[in-house]
Amino acid sequence: MSKSTSEPVWTRERALTLAALIGCLFTYGITISLFTPLLSLILEVRGVSSTMIGGLAMAAPAGIIIGSFAVPWSLRNIEGHSLLLGGVAFEIVLIFALMSTQSIAVWFVLRFLAGLVCSILFVVSETWIIEITPRVHQGRVMGLYNTTMALSFALGPLMLSMTGTQGTLPFLVGIGLMVLAGFPLLWAGRYVPNSSDHPGFSVVSFALVAPLLALACFVVAFKELAATSLMPVYGLRIGMSETSATLMLFIGAAGAALLQLPIGWLADHFNPRKVLVACALGGIAGAAAWPFIVNLPFLLWTTLFLWWGFFAGIYTVSMILAGKWFKGTELATAMAAFGVFWGIGGFVGPMVGGASMDLWDPYGLPLTLVIVAGLFFVISLFPRFYRQPKKDNVSWTDLVDSGKIVQLFFSWLKKENQYGKCLPCRNLQQSNQ
Numbered sequence: 463m464s465k466s467t468s469e470p471v472w473t474r475e476r477a478l479t480l481a482a483l484i485g486c487l488f489t490y491g492i493t494i495s496l497f498t499p500l501l502s503l504i505l506e507v508r509g510v511s512s513t514m515i516g517g518l519a520m521a522a523p524a525g526i527i528i529g530s531f532a533v534p535w536s537l538r539n540i541e542g543h544s545l546l547l548g549g550v551a552f553e554i555v556l557i558f559a560l561m562s563t564q565s566i567a568v569w570f571v572l573r574f575l576a577g578l579v580c581s582i583l584f585v586v587s588e589t590w591i592i593e594i595t596p597r598v599h600q601g602r603v604m605g606l607y608n609t610t611m612a613l614s615f616a617l618g619p620l621m622l623s624m625t626g627t628q629g630t631l632p633f634l635v636g637i638g639l640m641v642l643a644g645f646p647l648l649w650a651g652r653y654v655p656n657s658s659d660h661p662g663f664s665v666v667s668f669a670l671v672a673p674l675l676a677l678a679c680f681v682v683a684f685k686e687l688a689a690t691s692l693m694p695v696y697g698l699r700i701g702m703s704e705t706s707a708t709l710m711l712f713i714g715a716a717g718a719a720l721l722q723l724p725i726g727w728l729a730d731h732f733n734p735r736k737v738l739v740a741c742a743l744g745g746i747a748g749a750a751a752w753p754f755i756v757n758l759p760f761l762l763w764t765t766l767f768l769w770w771g772f773f774a775g776i777y778t779v780s781m782i783l784a785g786k787w788f789k790g791t792e793l794a795t796a797m798a799a800f801g802v803f804w805g806i807g808g809f810v811g812p813m814v815g816g817a818s819m820d821l822w823d824p825y826g827l828p829l830t831l832v833i834v835a836g837l838f839f840v841i842s843l844f845p846r847f848y849r850q851p852k853k854d855n856v857s858w859t860d861l862v863d864s865g866k867i868v869q870l871f872f873s874w875l876k877k878e879n880q881y882g883k884c885l886p887c888r889n890l891q892q893s894n895q
Contacts, residue, residue, distance in 0.1 A: 476594045478649045483587045484607055485646035486546065488614045490583055493553075493639045495618025496632065498522075498574075501560075501569065503627045513721065514566065521570050523805045525577020530801035531665050532578075533585040537794045542586050542653030549582040550644040554637055561633035580817050581801050589794045590653050592785040598730065604781045605726020612719035616712075662792065668799035672787065674847035675796070676803045678738075680781040681838045683807030685745070685831055687771050688815035689714065692827050699824035700756055714770035715761045721771030722778050738779040739842045744772030745835035752828040776838070787851055 498519065505515045538544060548890040556572050556579070563569070588607075595603045638655060662671075669676040697707025729737045748769020755761040780800075788796045818826030842848065 471596060472599075475651055475669035479594055479651050480591060480603070481593055482646035482648075482650040484610055486550070486643045487583065487587050487607075488610050489639050489643035489646075490550075490553075491611050492617045492621065493557075493636050493643070494580065495615040496622050496636055496639070497557075497560075497618075499619055500622055500632050501573070504545045505566070507627070510566065518566070518570060518573060520809065522577035522580065523808050525574040525579075526581045527577075527802050527805035529578035530603035530798040530805070533581055533798045533801075534665065534791060534795040536582070537586065537589070537654075538791055542590055543647065543650055545582055545586050546647055546650075547644065548585075549579045550640055550647070553579045553583075554640045554711040557633055557636045557640065561630055570821075581798070585797045585801055586653075586795065588781070588800075589797045592793060592797075593779065594790070595785070597786070600782050600785050601726035601728070601730035601734070601778075602723065603726070604729075604778050605723035608722040608726075608778045608781075609719050612722065612774070613714060616715050617721065625818030660776045663795065663800050665795060665799045668796060669803070671851045672784070672796065674841060675784055676782045676799060677838055677841060678776050679800045679803035680807035680810075681834055682731075682773065682780075684811035684814075684834055686811070687808040688811035688827065688831065689770075692815045692819065694817070695823045696752075696827050699819075700753075702756070703706060710762075710766055713766045715768035717769070717771030718774040721768070722774060725771075725775040725778050726782070727777050734779050734782055735842075735845075735848050738776060738783075739839070741772045741775040741779060742835060742839035742842050744769060745776070746832055746839055747836060748772065749773055749828045753825055773835070783848075806840030 501518060502515050505518065553576065556576050560569065560572050591603065591607060592600065621635065622632060625635050693710050693714070694707040697710055702710075725737060725741065748765055751761075751765050751769075755765060784793065784796045784800070815827050815830055818830040820826070822829065
């Protein structure tokens with residue numbers, strides 16, 4: 463049985479469980495990044511419309527959002543190790559079903575169900591990882607975890623280039639990968655959250671309990687999906703070759719993979735708030751620099767490497783803060799909320815980014831990313847958002863209670879408007895003087 467993070471040292475059981483969970487998710491990440499382009503390319507060859515292809519790509523994120531709501535309840539009633547093994551087995555069945563039919567309607571259903579499985583595997587594993595990691599090492603472990611996941615997402619397309627898209631080979635490879643993903647779990651212990659009590663907040667009302675973390679998930683997913691889907695288009699429209707435009711994604715993904723461990727180390731040794739603010743500032747500077755360095759390859763690649771890495775660091779530090787603020791079923795609810803707000807950001811990002819490019823072709827995309835990063839940077843400056851959240855039975859209905867929201871806002875503003883506590887307020891006072 464997994465122990466609490468109150469124990470400040472590593473044990474053999476903890477180390478084996480951590481390795482098993484990261485190993486499982488690493489292999490599963492390769493599978494995800496293999497099937498996302500595979501199905502799109504198969505439909506493209508079949509002459510299916512871009513709208514239909516895009517709709518199929520959105521089916522899995524929709525499943526992630528819906529599934530995230532059920533994970534906290536599942537962890538209160540089903541042991542975590544069993545949930546992970548069940549998720550792996552069900553994913554194997556789904557891949558076999560994908561291979562066995564050509565019906566696009568059935569593929570929509572199967573990809574939605576795959577999103578449900580994805581929410582279970584990630585939320586349960588991330589909650590488990592945070593709970594068994596000694597607090598003094600959480601930054602480095604979260605950095606290692608996010609580095610591993612970034613590498614796995616890069617390996618899927620590489621594997622697809624070797625299997626091709628024709629026939630059953632890529633599907634059989636996917637089934638083989640999921641079997642491999644299940645093997646490390648044999649070395650994982652059993653997992654029940656430290657607290658089985660009903661959490662004081664829900665997945666939705668998490669936005670009131672920890673607004674900084676909810677916004678962080680939204681912003682990072684907004685950037686991730688908008689940049690991944692539109693950055694090559696941006697490159698082509700400013701005159702880059704197709705190879706160079708695609709290389710922008712690879713360089714950015716490399717930064718996301720290689721910088722998370724150093725960022726996690728910094729969060730362990732310095733104030734996580736300062737690290738988060740620095741990551742947000744890097745997100746602004748990197749996107750703002752695009753239009754001015756596009757003809758300077760060395761500066762462009764360096765900027766993309768650092769920008770993507772710092773932006774991804776926002777999520778790494780957010781996971782660290784979640785581990786400090788929540789435990790047990792509340793941590794599971796928080797990580798489920800991460801999935802929901804990530805999914806929302808992933809939906810909105812490509813849509814807003816594409817519309818902005820239509821309005822100001824092609825510079826609307828970097829401008830939108832500057833605005834989004836700037837919004838998060840401003841919010842990250844307020845000390846209020848780094849205090850231990852109050853979790854006393856916050857209801858999802860609070861989100862639609864406009865009167866309560868206004869009351870909470872003015873109460874917060876009154877407390878924060880004590881010059882010296884709030885950086886923007888202090889600046890305002892100084893300017894008035």
